[in-house]
Amino acid sequence: MMSAKYLGDKIAISLSLLCLIHCIAMPIFVVFVPASLAVILGNESVHMWMLIAVIPFSAIALYSGCKKHKRFNVTAIGIIGLTLMVLAVAAVEPLFGHEWEVVVTVIGAIAIAAAHFKNYRLCQGG
Secondary structure, three states: OOOHHHHHHHHHHHHHHHHHHHHHHHHHHHHHOOHHHHHHHHOOHHHHHHHHHHHHHHHHHHHHHHHHHOOHHHHHHHHHHHHHHHHHHHHHHHHHOHHHHHHHHHHHHHHHHHHHHHHHHHHHOO
16 A cells, blocks of 8 residues: 555645646647636646645655655755745746746746655655
8 A cells, every 4th residue: 555655745745737738738728628727727826726636646655755765855855945946926926927827836846746756766765
C-alpha cells in the first residue's frame, strides 16, 4: 500500500503539471475551444484555485519527505516554486501583465514538480 507522503508527492506533481499545462495550453484553448469555455478556463480565479490545491499537498509531501531524507535543498526548491506561483498571481500579473505571469507560473510549476519528483525518489531510496 502506498503511504500518504508518497501519494502526496504524486498528487503535488500532478497538480503542478496541471498548472503548467493550463498556462501553456491556454492560448491554444482560446483559438480552438468555444468562447464560453475559454472564458471559464481563462478566468484568473482558476489560478487561485490551483494554488489552493497545490500549496497544502506540496507542503505536506515536502515536509514529510524532508523528515525522512534530510535533503533540505529539495524542500527549498519546492518552496521557491510555490513562492513563484504565489507571486505570479499576487504581484507579477498586476504589475507586469499576463505574459509575465505565465512565465513566472511555468517556472514555479516546473520547480515544484522537480522538487516532488526528487522528493519521491529520495523517499523510495533512489
